Amino acid sequence: MGNHDKAFLIFIWIGCCLFPCLGIAQTATENQIAYFPLKEQLEKAKEHPENTKEIAQAYLQLGEYYHSLGLFSEATEQYNLALEQLGTSLSDKLFITLNNNIGKVYLSLGKYELAEQHFTESLLASRNLNYDLGWATSAGLLGASHEKQAEHKDALEDQLQSLSLFEKLKDSSGIALTNENIGSIYEDLEEYEQAHQYFEKAYTFFEGSTTVEETNVLNNLGDIYRKTSDYEEALVFTTRSLVLAEELNDLHQLESAHKDLSKTYALMGDYEKAHSHLLLASEFNNQMITSQNSDQLNVLQTIFETNKKEAEIELLKEQGKVSKANQNVLWIALFAIAAILTLLYFYLGRKKEAKIKLQEYKQRMLKAELEKKAIEEKNLQREVQLKTSSLSRYSLHLSQKNKILLDLSTTLTNIASRKNMNTSEKIKTLVKEIDHNLQEENEWDEFMSFFKEIHPEFIKKLSSLSENSLSPAELRLGMLLRLNLSSKEIASILRVTPDSVRVARYRLRKKLPIDQKEELVNFMVDL
Structure with missing residues (x-):
């Protein structure tokens, strides 16, 4: 190029x-x-x-x-x-x-x-x-x-x-x-x-x-x-x-x-x-x-x-319209504010009085409720004490009755064994009636009713602690231990020997999660 x-x-x-x-x-x-x-x-x-x-x-x-x-x-x-x-x-x-x-x-x-x-x-x-x-x-x-x-x-x-x-x-x-x-x-x-x-x-x-x-x-x-x-x-x-x-x-x-x-x-x-x-x-x-x-x-x-x-023009137009109404709106607003403040003052005063009266009423109601609950608690404690003492008396009565009946049965048996006496047949009949009475469970039913009223959850808790199901005799033994009765008293109530009670206690202990050093009676009482 x-x-x-x-x-x-x-x-x-x-x-x-x-x-x-x-x-x-x-x-x-x-x-x-x-x-x-x-x-x-x-x-x-x-x-x-x-x-x-x-x-x-x-x-x-x-x-x-x-x-x-x-x-x-x-x-x-x-x-x-x-x-x-x-x-x-x-x-x-x-x-x-x-x-x-x-x-x-x-x-x-x-x-x-x-x-x-x-x-x-x-x-x-x-x-x-x-x-x-x-x-x-x-x-x-x-x-x-x-x-x-x-x-x-x-x-x-x-x-x-x-x-x-x-x-x-x-x-x-x-x-x-x-x-x-x-x-x-x-x-x-x-x-x-x-x-x-x-x-x-x-x-x-x-x-x-x-x-x-x-x-x-x-x-x-x-x-x-x-x-x-x-x-x-x-x-x-x-x-x-x-x-x-x-x-x-x-x-x-x-x-x-x-x-x-x-x-x-x-x-x-x-x-x-x-x-x-x-x-x-x-x-x-x-x-x-x-x-x-x-x-x-x-x-x-x-x-x-x-x-x-365009926006500025529209704004000026609107401002012109607003400025004419602003003064009237201002006076109306001031009057409205004054009226509202006056009404608010009276309203808050009455509301405060009503609130104070309501609080006083609630305090009186609360005090009455507390007094009522205190009386109910005292009555409940008295009722428990009465039932506990009744249960203990009933247990002792049962023990004494069974002991008397057992002694009477033994005496009559000895009399009946004498052949020279003419009353042997009557005595045998009497013995049968006494033995029959000893086998009655009505008193146990009444005992169970008393016990459940005072200790409603005891039997349920005791049964749940054992991996193996507890027999009715074992449950009875547990209830009597819960009442803090001695082996002798328990033997009299159950019409067995004290040795039999000790054996029953041992078997019951094996079925329960009890520490070796802990007493069976204490365990039952804490349950």
Whole structure:
């Protein structure tokens, strides 16, 4: 490359860096200015709430304005507000446009499934209305979504359907754009001859229009020539696209044209020019991003300031209304506070008196309850003492009775053994009656009843401590030991010998968990 060529490239680079920057500032200002008429149009429409379609249309235009700046969240909000105005009129043409626009937002964000839901809904609504323009637009958008997902067969079917509808409507712009979309699908499929035919058809509509669409078709034709190795033709069409992009000052098309020129020169082996164009493409890409960010920032700042001013105006209006009522409210509030304080004073005084009386009453009731419980406890203690003494007396009485009866039985037995006496038969009968009385258990039942009243849990506790079940005789022995009776007294009550009582005590001890040093009587008493 000569010095003149280098100087020329440097000159172009400086020019592209400087003049687009001026364009950025100008575009930002234009975008800011464009916001106010749209906002004003919306406010005027809102003055007539009954004109829901006009309000929805104003929201739609504001949403499209946000969409063009890449403010997708704000755009979606405006579209949804417009849909709210339409209510249940989901078969309206305006609904189809709004629904397609929401789908475009999702398409831009790469959320293809959501985008296709909206496009399909719009397509069905258009068919029901026989609204061919909406049908054609929805089908084309569906095709674009399928193409981005490399679903080329579905994309081609959708675009051909869209083309047929646009041809029926004789819509030249729709025909041209759809032809270009079909050409793009064939380009992805590497069927370059078919792609070239559809791009040529599109170009016949756009040729000489000096529009972004013409620039884009020229670039696509240059791509086809490059991919079919016709580099000279590729340079011609891509250069024409670049010149037109410079005339329109379209940063995206400038970046695309320089990038394609870089690819073509690289394939031709001219790597220096390829590198130069690649640098310019990168520079325009940076400018485009900066421009977009600047536009978004400026518009968001304008929106913020506008909303802030509106809020301040509303606040001043409200403050004006409030200030008039404040004085009256203040006097009413002071009077109300004074009345409340007076009522509260009397109320708290009476409540305090009532509380003191209630506490005194509770204290009297508590004192009476304590006195009643003390009397009941004393009576209970006396009753236990009486029952204990009765049980002890009853035990001694039983012991003495059994002893007397046993002695009497022994004496009569001796008399009966004398053969010379005539009363032997009577005495034998008497002995039988006495023995019968000795076997009666009624007194034991009465004894058990007395014992359970004084020691209700004793038998249950004693039975639970033994791994082996205790016999009735062993339970009786335990009860008599609990009364702290001696072996002799127990022997008399049970009508056995003291030795038999000792043996019974030993056997009972073995069945119970008693320490060797502990007395059996003490164990029973503590139980």
